[in-house]
Amino acid sequence: MDTAKPRLDLLRSMTDEHVLRTLMRGARATRAEIAAATGISKPTISDSVRRLTAAGLLVDTGERTTGRGRVGSYYSLAPDVGAALVVEIAPRGVTGEAVDAFGAVLARTSVPLDRAAGEARTARALTEVAGALTGQVTGGLRVAVVSAADPVDRRTGALVHLPDAPFLVGTLAPVPLLAPLVDGPVLVDNDVNWAARAEMAVGGAADVGDFVYLHLGEGLGCAVVSDGEVRRGHGGLAGEIAHLYTPGPDGTAMPFTAVFAALGLRRPSSTAVDVDALRAAAAGDDALRAVLATAVCGVLLAAVSLVDPEIAVLGGEWGADLVPDVTGRLGTAARHVPVTAGRVAEPQLAGARADAVERLRAAIVARTR
Structure with a gap:
């Protein structure tokens, strides 16, 4: 069995991931800067940049280095690699954000609700928010992360109705509602869990x-x-x-x-x-x-x-x-x-947003394999 090609494909895939993740940490970089940041040789980085550009994941920004020495071209992620959808379902309403791979909020919209909104009205608000954001990003929504002010069934992502819960939306199921609008997976969790993740990352914990x-x-x-x-x-x-x-x-x-x-x-x-x-x-x-x-x-x-x-x-x-x-x-x-x-301010959204960015980056990297 000839193992040379699988081994070469693996090395190329690993190099491509290094290049993409380096560019995800900054807005732009030259091939020489990427080589210095990754410790990978300049010729290998140049080959990777050519592959990723041909695949539509990178673009030449048109900017060039100045000063003495060889002129270098700046590359960045292609503008149509897509965005992540971040949604908060709360008593005051449904709020959604489209977030890019750098963590920047590209667009934000909300639909107001009240505590007696019920399942049907909340479902309409959720699809309205997601639909509005879909039309405001280039490349579509690649992943979605939802924060809900109700318990969440970990197997299905559906909200769980408990006695005496102050925000009652029945057994609302965000996953099938968002699936037609999102190219990749939809993850749903309780808002307190997302808040804890945010506090663990940059807050009180x-x-x-x-x-x-x-x-x-x-x-x-x-x-x-x-x-x-x-x-x-x-x-x-x-x-x-x-x-x-x-x-x-x-x-x-x-x-x-x-x-x-x-x-x-x-x-x-x-x-x-x-x-x-x-x-x-x-x-x-x-x-x-x-x-x-x-x-x-x-x-x-x-x-x-x-x-x-x-x-x-x-x-x-x-x-x-x-x-x-x-x-x-x-x-x-x-x-x-x-x-x-x-x-952390708005910790539930901050926690969900951080997770969505990581999932979006992983989805972009996965397109190289």
Whole structure:
């Protein structure tokens, strides 16, 4: 069996990947700059650039080096290599972005919703957003990443209906809705999981491989990160803490979500926490802050006992407000961890966007094989 050609094809494929990934880290580069960055010889890089240009993945920008020495041509990714679709499905509406391989947002659009939108209206909003973005990018949408403010079935990508969830969209299935508009795979995950990934990358849990991220907002959620991976559980429902028992206002154990009903801090005719009312009341009421901190500590202590995190990160609209109070109470427990505030703006979108960029880059590289 002649193994020379398969070996040569593999070497060419590896070189092409090095060239593409080097160009994905910057807007443009000459063949000499790519050779210097990769440590691969200039003739080998030149051959790769010719192949990738012929394949439509690279273009000569028309720009040339100046100064002494041989003139070099600048190359960049072709403008029609496509984009990634990033979508957030939240109570306020569906927001979508088209993102390029450099992580730049090429276009953004939104369709407003309310908490009673329901499955059919949310599905229409999702396809409307994706359809609008499809027409605004050259080369089409190659991959899609969706962040949803509901639990997500890890096998199907469909949203899961749980009792008392504040944002009810039934069993909305984004994957089949987006598949006709996206050339490649569609990945769906819970918004709290995406937020935890963002905090692990550049936020309050930067470079920490074992932590819990508690989302405290209109809804209540938790992401468990172990060995650098978000643990989603058998059905994707890990971290659904709304019905975890914790001390209530009178010290009696009750579901976490019921604490806010007992305090009168829910939105009318909803299980959603009234964030504005909570923040206003807690700002001048130490007793209320103590009740909230005690309830949050009950949730964190359960997490500490079960998954042994290094730290806990509090995010969401009012999570950071309680960091001092939670830290004080948690520090007296037999087992406790440092508590810090989330630092990333729109962490759910940031986490989904970062993943989408990596998947888009992988899809571009895969076209060379």
